[in-house]
Amino acid sequence: MSHEEPPPPVVTAPAAASAPRVSPGGAEDKHGAVRDMFGRIAGRYDLMNRVMTGGLDGRWRSETVLAARVPAGGRVLDVGTGTGDLALEIARRHPDATVVGLDYTGPMIARAPAKALQAGLAGQIAWARADGHTLPFGDAGFDAVTSAFVLRNFADLAQAYAEMARVTRPGGRVVALEISPEGHPLWRPLFRLHFEHVVPVIGRLITGDDRAYRYLPASVAGFLGAEQVAQVMRAAGLVPLPPRRLMLGSLMIHVGLRPLGAVR
Numbered sequence: 001m002s003h004e005e006p007p008p009p010v011v012t013a014p015a016a017a018s019a020p021r022v023s024p025g026g027a028e029d030k031h032g033a034v035r036d037m038f039g040r041i042a043g044r045y046d047l048m049n050r051v052m053t054g055g056l057d058g059r060w061r062s063e064t065v066l067a068a069r070v071p072a073g074g075r076v077l078d079v080g081t082g083t084g085d086l087a088l089e090i091a092r093r094h095p096d097a098t099v100v101g102l103d104y105t106g107p108m109i110a111r112a113p114a115k116a117l118q119a120g121l122a123g124q125i126a127w128a129r130a131d132g133h134t135l136p137f138g139d140a141g142f143d144a145v146t147s148a149f150v151l152r153n154f155a156d157l158a159q160a161y162a163e164m165a166r167v168t169r170p171g172g173r174v175v176a177l178e179i180s181p182e183g184h185p186l187w188r189p190l191f192r193l194h195f196e197h198v199v200p201v202i203g204r205l206i207t208g209d210d211r212a213y214r215y216l217p218a219s220v221a222g223f224l225g226a227e228q229v230a231q232v233m234r235a236a237g238l239v240p241l242p243p244r245r246l247m248l249g250s251l252m253i254h255v256g257l258r259p260l261g262a263v264r
Contacts, residue, residue: 031133031155035105037212038082042107044207046083051206052199052213060246061089061148064177067244067253070094074143077102079132079164080150084112084125086177090146091121100142102128102135133159140169148177151229151254152219161236165258174238174256178229179220183250191250195220229254 041048049057064086070076074097078087081101091099103109109129116122130136132147133156145164154160164174183191195217203213224232229252230240238256245252 038105039107041207068144068175077142086148091124099125165236168258176254180252187248
């Protein structure tokens with residue numbers, strides 16, 4: 001595959017109708033509710049990430065970039081890029097790569113171009129406002145597809161994985177950093193205490209929106225374990241590799257390989 005193609009153009013998706021609940025009953029409700037929730041906290045999102053992780057989120061993103069194994073001159077799609085932190089990290093570590101950061105929450109992705117400009121990476125990254133469930137790209141166009149803290153927020157995880165696999169070239173990787181409900185038994189109670197009780201208080205103080213940070217522990221508790229995520233990857237046509245476990249298993253880097261000769 002040639003790596004000399006220009007980056008895909010910025011794609012703007014039409015806004016969906018507002019959803020009233022953060023913990024909705026159906027997929028359509030969740031889709032809108034999650035978008036609106038992240039839209040409300042966009043202005044303080046980066047600060048909140050640094051505070052509630054003790055600054056470790058940057059290290060976790062670096063590990064995610066390493067797991068993607070981006071080839072020289074590669075093309076990478078970062079799905080659910082938010083304000084662009086993972087896309088920026090990919091561009092820093094792979095200055096010859098072309099990166100596309102995609103998100104469907106307007107107030108979040110609107111902050112990303114200025115961050116790229118400040119980092120001197122604006123010419124390396126294109127930004128697309130679109131839905132991860134229906135990626136606006138052709139088949140097999142990227143060497144890697146990445147995400148960070150996004151899997152829990154998909155209304156239809158199987159559909160999202162199918163799309164991420166579709167746009168990944170054979171031999172490429174789909175790599176996702178995500179919080180896991182399967183932490184070490186001795187560590188899990190402390191982790192839950194932090195996310196269920198401390199984080200909502202910090203969220204209210206920093207963002208003024210404790211609902212968003214009550215959603216966080218609820219979404220973790222209801223999320224899939226490593227083998228269940230692997231099953232979703234297999235159904236999408238990916239070969240799951242052993243996940244990288246961080247923070248005693250409280251976070252995982254899920255890696256799916258699109259096999260050579262794969263046709264969709």
